[in-house]
Structure formats: C-alpha cells, structure tokens
Amino acid sequence: MTITVLLADDQALVRAGFRSLLRREPFRVVGEASTGDEAVRTARTLTPDVVLMDIRMPGMDGIAATARIVAEQPRCRVIILTTFETDEHVFAALRAGASGFLTKEVEPRDLRTAIEAVASGEALLSPSVTRRVVSSFVGRPAPRAVPAPATLTARELEVVGLVASGLDNAAVAERLVISPLTAKTHVTRVLGKLGLRDRVQLVIWAYETGLVQPGT
Numbered sequence: 001m002t003i004t005v006l007l008a009d010d011q012a013l014v015r016a017g018f019r020s021l022l023r024r025e026p027f028r029v030v031g032e033a034s035t036g037d038e039a040v041r042t043a044r045t046l047t048p049d050v051v052l053m054d055i056r057m058p059g060m061d062g063i064a065a066t067a068r069i070v071a072e073q074p075r076c077r078v079i080i081l082t083t084f085e086t087d088e089h090v091f092a093a094l095r096a097g098a099s100g101f102l103t104k105e106v107e108p109r110d111l112r113t114a115i116e117a118v119a120s121g122e123a124l125l126s127p128s129v130t131r132r133v134v135s136s137f138v139g140r141p142a143p144r145a146v147p148a149p150a151t152l153t154a155r156e157l158e159v160v161g162l163v164a165s166g167l168d169n170a171a172v173a174e175r176l177v178i179s180p181l182t183a184k185t186h187v188t189r190v191l192g193k194l195g196l197r198d199r200v201q202l203v204i205w206a207y208e209t210g211l212v213q214p215g216t
Contacts, residue, residue, distance in 0.1 A: 003119045004030045006048040008039035008065065009081075010057040014104070018052060018081075021108045027115065036060030040068045043076060049119045053098070055082040055089055063089070063096045070097030074197070077118040081106070094200050121198070151193045157211075159186040163199055164206040 003026050007015045012034070019029045031046045033039035037060045043051055051069060055062040066078045079100040080093040093101050099118045102111065152160070155176075162172045173183040187199065196202050206212040 002026050002028050003050060003115060004028050004046070004048040005115065006031045006033065006039065006043055006046060006051045008033040008036070008042075008051055008057070008062065009054040010034045011054075014054075018111075021111060022115075027112070034058075036062055036065035039065045040072075043069045044072060047073060048076060050115050051076060051078045052081045052115075053078050055080060055093070063092050063098075066093065066098050067096040070197075079114060079118055081111075094204060097197065097201075099198055099200060149193065152190065156186055156190050156193075159183065160190060160202065160206055161212055163187060164203045164212045166203075 005022055005027055007018050007029060009015050009018070009032075015032050015034075019032075022029050030048055031042045033042045035058045039051065039053065039057075039062075040060070051066075053062040053066055057065075060068075062080060062082070066080065069076055069078060077099040078097065079102060080089075080098045081102050081104060082089065083104050090101050099122075100114055102114060106114070158176065159172060162175055167175065169183040169187065170180050172187075173180040176183065187202075190196075191198065191202060194202070194205060196205060
C-alpha cells in the first residue's frame with residue numbers, strides 16, 4: 001500500500017532531504033508546503049495519509065496548522081518533525097492532534113518506520129514523550145478523579161494504565177501475559193468507547209481526568 005506524504009517545512013533544503021529519504025516504496029511525496037497556511041490548503045486538496053510538519057514557519061505555525069488539518073481531515077495523520085524539543089512544544093503538538101513528535105536528528109530508517117506506523121493507525125508515543133506529558137501535570141492541582149466509564153472493563157482499565165505509562169502493544173502484552181494482537185484489540189476498543197483518536201489522546205485523557213495520577 002502506497003503511503004502519501006505531504007512535507008511542510010519553510011526550508012527548501014530540508015524538504016529536499018525528506019523527499020530524497022522517501023523516494024522509494026511504499027512512500028510517495030505528493031506535495032510540499034513552506035508555511036502553515038499553505039500546509040492546511042495543500043492537505044485539503046491532496047488529502048495525504050501523513051503530514052511531516054515543522055513547528056516554526058511563517059504565518060500560521062505548525063501546531064496551529066496541525067489542529068486545522070486534523071479537524072478537517074480526521075484520517076490524516078501528522079508527525080511533528082522539528083529541531084525544538086521543549087516540553088511546551090511536545091505537549092502543544094499532542095494536544096493539537098499530532099500522532100507523533102520527532103526531532104530532525106532522527107535516523108532515516110526510524111523516520112520511515114515512524115511514518116509507516118502512523119499511517120497504519122498507531123501513534124508515536126515513546127516513554128520519553130509520555131514522561132513529558134506526565135510532567136506537564138506534575139505541580140498542578142491534582143484533577144479530581146472521574147468515575148471510570150462503565151463501558152470499560154477491568155482489563156481495559158489495566159490497559160489504559162499501562163499505555164499511560166508509555167508501554168507499546170508488545171510491552172502491554174508481555175505485562176498482561178496476552179498476545180500483542182489481543183493487546184492491540186483492547187487498545188482499539190478503549191479508543192472506540194471513549195471516542196478518542198489514538199494512543200496520544202488516550203494518555204492525555206487518562207491524566208486529565210485523574211484516572212491515572214503521575215507517579216502511580
């Protein structure tokens with residue numbers, strides 16, 4: 001299956017580098033944008049599977065552009081790819097609807113793997129990024145825990161806790177002594193029951209509702 005990609009970065013040299021890295025199958029770069037506004041318009045026209053989005057661009061920044069693209073095209077996935085790895089940027093990108101956050105120092109092989117994962121519906125939520133999400137809640141007044149939705153089973157609540165700690169499906173499966181496919185099925189069902197887009201939103205939901213507390 002071909003994965004269509006839109007490159008959004010204000011530096012032509014950077015876009016050329018990404019285009020070169022994604023020259024072979026299953027990737028196909030369908031367009032480029034040098035501003036956030038252009039990224040929104042181009043994504044609307046080309047409906048790519050994945051957008052590689054820089055943060056700092058003229059006019060509308062990458063985070064605002066991400067929010068617009070995700071709102072208009074729920075099936076489009078956005079990976080923030082930037083030189084700025086600050087807590088503020090990470091959390092803002094995830095809240096805007098990005099499915100992943102990488103720095104431009106990422107290895108070419110890892111970038112291609114990341115695009116494939118996001119295109120297949122996964123989210124790039126590594127333990128390091130999860131810790132950044134958790135740290136954003138540390139020091140705030142603890143949110144009042146809301147009752148767990150009655151639709152979630154005890155096992156699904158276990159899965160939520162493990163995902164919120166940064167574990168991927170394979171690690172969740174190992175911890176619960178189930179198959180990776182079963183773990184993925186649990187995650188998919190939880191997302192559907194809660195009306196959430198992906199694992200990123202699930203982690204944010206778990207901490208914002210107080211269902212999971214930092215340090216637990």
